[in-house]
Amino acid sequence: MSPEQSPPTMADVARAVGVSTGTVSRALRGQPGVSDAMRRRILRAAESLDYVVSPAASGLVTGRTGSVAVLVPFISRWFHAQVLAAAHQVLRGSGFEIVLYHVEGTAERREFFETLPVRRRADGLVVIALSLTDEELARLNGLGMPVVGASTDLGPAPAVGIDDVAGAAKAVRHLANLGHRRIAMIRSTDEEGFHGGVSRRRLAGYEDAMTESGLEVDPALVVSAPWGIDGGARAMGELLSQRTPPTAVFAEADEIAIGALRTLRRAGIAVPGEMSVIGFDDSPMAELLDLTTVAQSVHEQGLIAGRMLVEAVQQARVAEPAVRLETRLVPRGTTSARPGRPGTAG
Amino acid sequence: MSPEQSPPTMADVARAVGVSTGTVSRALRGQPGVSDAMRRRILRAAESLDYVVSPAASGLVTGRTGSVAVLVPFISRWFHAQVLAAAHQVLRGSGFEIVLYHVEGTAERREFFETLPVRRRADGLVVIALSLTDEELARLNGLGMPVVGASTDLGPAPAVGIDDVAGAAKAVRHLANLGHRRIAMIRSTDEEGFHGGVSRRRLAGYEDAMTESGLEVDPALVVSAPWGIDGGARAMGELLSQRTPPTAVFAEADEIAIGALRTLRRAGIAVPGEMSVIGFDDSPMAELLDLTTVAQSVHEQGLIAGRMLVEAVQQARVAEPAVRLETRLVPRGTTSARPGRPGTAG
DNA sequence: CTGAAAGCGCTAACAA
DNA sequence: TTGTTAGCGCTTTCAG
Numbered sequence: 001m002s003p004e005q006s007p008p009t010m011a012d013v014a015r016a017v018g019v020s021t022g023t024v025s026r027a028l029r030g031q032p033g034v035s036d037a038m039r040r041r042i043l044r045a046a047e048s049l050d051y052v053v054s055p056a057a058s059g060l061v062t063g064r065t066g067s068v069a070v071l072v073p074f075i076s077r078w079f080h081a082q083v084l085a086a087a088h089q090v091l092r093g094s095g096f097e098i099v100l101y102h103v104e105g106t107a108e109r110r111e112f113f114e115t116l117p118v119r120r121r122a123d124g125l126v127v128i129a130l131s132l133t134d135e136e137l138a139r140l141n142g143l144g145m146p147v148v149g150a151s152t153d154l155g156p157a158p159a160v161g162i163d164d165v166a167g168a169a170k171a172v173r174h175l176a177n178l179g180h181r182r183i184a185m186i187r188s189t190d191e192e193g194f195h196g197g198v199s200r201r202r203l204a205g206y207e208d209a210m211t212e213s214g215l216e217v218d219p220a221l222v223v224s225a226p227w228g229i230d231g232g233a234r235a236m237g238e239l240l241s242q243r244t245p246p247t248a249v250f251a252e253a254d255e256i257a258i259g260a261l262r263t264l265r266r267a268g269i270a271v272p273g274e275m276s277v278i279g280f281d282d283s284p285m286a287e288l289l290d291l292t293t294v295a296q297s298v299h300e301q302g303l304i305a306g307r308m309l310v311e312a313v314q315q316a317r318v319a320e321p322a323v324r325l326e327t328r329l330v331p332r333g334t335t336s337a338r339p340g341r342p343g344t345a346g
Numbered sequence: 347m348s349p350e351q352s353p354p355t356m357a358d359v360a361r362a363v364g365v366s367t368g369t370v371s372r373a374l375r376g377q378p379g380v381s382d383a384m385r386r387r388i389l390r391a392a393e394s395l396d397y398v399v400s401p402a403a404s405g406l407v408t409g410r411t412g413s414v415a416v417l418v419p420f421i422s423r424w425f426h427a428q429v430l431a432a433a434h435q436v437l438r439g440s441g442f443e444i445v446l447y448h449v450e451g452t453a454e455r456r457e458f459f460e461t462l463p464v465r466r467r468a469d470g471l472v473v474i475a476l477s478l479t480d481e482e483l484a485r486l487n488g489l490g491m492p493v494v495g496a497s498t499d500l501g502p503a504p505a506v507g508i509d510d511v512a513g514a515a516k517a518v519r520h521l522a523n524l525g526h527r528r529i530a531m532i533r534s535t536d537e538e539g540f541h542g543g544v545s546r547r548r549l550a551g552y553e554d555a556m557t558e559s560g561l562e563v564d565p566a567l568v569v570s571a572p573w574g575i576d577g578g579a580r581a582m583g584e585l586l587s588q589r590t591p592p593t594a595v596f597a598e599a600d601e602i603a604i605g606a607l608r609t610l611r612r613a614g615i616a617v618p619g620e621m622s623v624i625g626f627d628d629s630p631m632a633e634l635l636d637l638t639t640v641a642q643s644v645h646e647q648g649l650i651a652g653r654m655l656v657e658a659v660q661q662a663r664v665a666e667p668a669v670r671l672e673t674r675l676v677p678r679g680t681t682s683a684r685p686g687r688p689g690t691a692g
Numbered sequence: 693c694t695g696a697a698a699g700c701g702c703t704a705a706c707a708a
Numbered sequence: 709t710t711g712t713t714a715g716c717g718c719t720t721t722c723a724g
Contacts (some may be wrong), residue, residue: 006409007466007490009701020711025703035709052465056405057701060716063352065402067445075431081422088421088448097467099413100446102434119398120353121443144353229634262634285631288575288608355717366695371719381693403717406700 008049016045028053067097068309069122071112073130073194075102077255078283079298083128083150086302087309094310096123103130106192113139124313126305127152131190131197146312150305153197158312158321160304162296164198167327168205168250169212171278171294174329175248176213179338180276183210184246186235186256188227195227202252202280221246225256232259240267247275247338254279254286254293261289261334272336282330290333297325354395362391374399413443414655415468417458419476419540421448423601424629425644429474429496432648433655440656442469449476452538459485470659472651473498477536477543492658496651499543504658504667506650508642510544513673514551514596515558517624517640520675521594522559525684526622529556530592532581532602534573541573548598548626567592571602578605586613593621593684600625600632600639607635607680618682628676636679643671 010028014021019038027034027042034042045051059065068091074080088098099122103109113136118125124146132140137155140147149159175183185206190196203222210217223238225231232251236259239245251257257279264271271277279286282295304323311318356374360367365384373380373388380388391397405411414437420426434444445468449455459482464471470492478486483501486493495505521529531552536542549568556563569584571577578597582605585591597603603625610617617623625632628641650669657664 011701021702022704022712023710026710029703033709038709052462054406054466054701056402056411056466057716058703059402060400060406060701060718061703063716070446075421075434076424076427078422081427085421085448085450088446089450092448092454097463098446098448100416100434100444102431102438102444104431104435108438116398117443120400120402229630258634284575288604288631357717367718368696368720369694372694375719379693384693400717403700404719406702406717407719409700 008051010051010053013042013046013049013051016049017041064123065121066095067099067122068124068126068313069099069101069118070126070128071101071103071118071130072128073103073109075104078285079151079281080129082298083302083305086299087126087128087150087306088302090303090306091126091310094306094314096310096313109192109194116143118143118145124148124309126150126309127154128302128305129195129198131193131195133193146309146316148305148308148312148318150301151198158308158318160301160308160323160325162301162325162327164201165205165208167280167294167296168202168252169209170205170327170329171250171280172206172209173213174292174331174335175250175276175278176209176215178248178276178335180246180248181215181338182218182221182244182246182248183215184221184223184239184249186232186239186249186251186260187222187224188231188252188256189224190227199252206250227253228255229259229262232256233263234259236260236263237267240269248335249275249277251277251279254281254283254291257291257293257334258285258289261291271334274339276335276338278335286330286332292332292335293330294327295330296327300325354397356397356399359388359392359395359397362395363387410469411467412441413445413468414470414472414659415445415447415464416472416474417447417449417464417476418474419449419455421450424631425497425627426475428644429648429651432645433472433474433496433652434648436649436652436656437472440652440660442656442659455538455540462489464489464491470494470655472496472655473500474648474651475541475544477539477541479539492655492662494651494654494658494664496647497544504654504664506647506654506669506671508647508671508673510547511551511554513626513640513642514548514598515555516551516673516675517596517626518552518555519559520638520677520681521596521622521624522555522561524594524622524681526592526594527561527684528564528567528590528592528594529561530567530569530585530595532578532585532595532597532606533568533570534577534598534602535570536573545598552596573599574601575605575608578602579609580605582606582609583613586615594681595621595623597623597625600627600629600637603637603639603680604631604635607637617680620685622681622684624681632676632678638678638681639676640673641676642673646671 010021010024014024027039072080103112127149129151147157151161187199223235225235279291279293282293286293308318356367356370360370373385401412418426449458473495475497493503497507533545569581571581625637625639628639632639654664
């Protein structure tokens with residue numbers, strides 16, 4: 001009589017075939033205990049009715065949501081988008097829906113950790129490139145669901161990332177090997193604590209390599225500015241205004257290095273002739289601008305994090321819960337031997 | 347006796363306070379018909395038990411999921427990420443969770459439109475920067491949930507975007523006004539149909555402005571290449587190999603224009619001295635590289651799309667269902683008067 | 693203002 | 709192999 005307004009339910013399918021919903025349920029999920037003939041009839045009926053199971057209803061009884069959450073701070077940064085895309089790919093490949101939590105500011109971040117909206121909404125969580133406080137870490141661990149990190153240290157929880165200390169050291173060693181002695185570092189300020197951990201580790205790598213190369217770590221040569229091109233530009237300006245400016249600069253990230261390059265260009269300082277610059281990450285912009293940098297496998301981190309979460313959710317344990325990917329120096333056109341160095345044309 | 351393993355339910359809260367779950371439900375959702383004193387007691391109990399309602403359970407009875415879905419093709423492109431971030435912001439601000447569907451390839455895309463995983467998983471859908479086929483459009487309309495588009499034409503459904511024809515015409519007129527007569531256009535090939543609509547409209551704008559300026563549209567001057575820096579670089583090469591190369595180039599997107607710039611740099615052709623280049627979108631890279639372009643309000647498109655969806659979901663109608671945002675020319679350093687033009691230094 | 697009871701659409705025993 | 713029966717945790721009448 002009345003046309004079906006609301007979507008069909010499993011009962012509709014059962015009725016159409018003339019069986020019980022129990023059988024339909026088993027058939028649809030590929031469970032054993034249904035004859036092949038019956039399964040076919042049921043699948044056909046479901047198809048023709050355009051039926052889909054209600055995740056809410058099934059989730060209510062199974063206790064699983066079929067979704068996983070992704071927490072990511074700056075989606076419009078190349079690195080973050082890249083990791084997200086890769087993780088998304090494997091998670092959807094495993095049948096999960098992805099719930100996105102984008103926390104770009106302090107307010108959103110606090111809101112997330114206070115209310116923990118993931119609770120009861122996801123079966124697991126992957127955290128991308130976020131430096132967590134101890135309290136935040138504790139909140140996540142109290143979530144009662146598996147959590148994995150990509151480029152994020154989660155303490156005991158599974159995580160994939162790189163050795164930032166070693167990576168930064170590679171960059172600085174490269175500069176030292178080129179004969180540079182006054183090597184500066186540009187860090188990002190991080191009042192909001194989004195990537196403080198990475199920044200600290202890359203600083204440590206800088207210091208390690210300096211010491212190892214017999215170079216003095218002059219505190220004046222370590223400057224900070226807000227993350228991004230403008231920040232890098234500003235920091236470079238600061239370095240140029242010093243009594244004895246550096247001859248080479250290691251920037252914590254490519255975007256920062258690119259800002260530095262902008263300042264140098266505007267100041268008419270030749271790169272690499274008068275100043276060498278090296279970044280970190282090997283983003284597409286680095287390639288475009290021929291920026292020497294340290295590469296990491298960004299996409300792969302997303303893939304691995306996704307796989308880890310699938311494992312954690314489905315098998316309750318992760319085979320290899322701490323993966324460190326290699327970094328590698330990518331020499332390009334913004335680094336060269338120190339001006340005035342013996343045997344080198346300035 | 348036995349410690350609570352599973353998260354507390356509403357019944358636990360009710361028991362703690364000594365009321366029925368009906369009352370707890372009303373209290374928690376701020377519904378009328380609960381005394382203030384009772385509501386306070388209930389809120390306190392819920393808080394101290396660390397209780398959160400199960401969206402699955404409440405969704406089962408209300409029929410709403412509390413989530414909205416976002417469909418986006420290339421999350422690592424600046425434009426897409428930007429729109430997504432803005433939409434996410436307003437949607438979360440309205441209390442929705444965001445379910446992300448990232449369809450980067452044909453396979454993923456087809457899978458999405460065939461299985462329509464959003465069904466029963468979201469209360470609405472925003473589609474970002476996707477050129478849809480008629481069948482795809484029909485699938486979305488049959489979804490039974492509100493759909494809005496950002497930089498996406500959805501036929502009758504609400505959408506926000508720009509006037510691509512007019513925007514492209516602005517770019518080309520700028521070049522014509524500078525005295526250029528042989529003006530080329532670089533389009534993106536789009537075998538997979540991801541942004542064919544935009545590309546076609548920008549081509550139409552190019553043709554309009556050419557005709558309007560009394561210039562001939564030479565088919566040889568319209569070249570295509572895969573979207574991105576490499577594509578733009580390749581297309582520029584093609585243009586340079588022609589018998590009578592253009593003196594100015596309009597690229598469908600900044601990323602493509604940037605590729606063109608790379609080729610020109612490598613070829614030793616002065617920009618804008620010997621060749622003018624203009625892009626579209628005004629991405630951060632355009633600013634960095636001092637690329638003349640046509641700007642659009644990307645962030646605002648995301649905000650508006652988000653607001654539209656909230657309206658559609660909550661009020662079942664959108665006050666202003668077709669918003670066209672303005673574009674504006676951003677003259678920078680990659681465009682100048684045609685070489686050899688009277689009164690101009692080549 | 694509050695309680696009782698029915699039921700949302702499904703799954704998971706347990707029977708048959 | 710299939711059906712029956714309880715719920716899963718919540719909202720929503722309808723009574724009181």
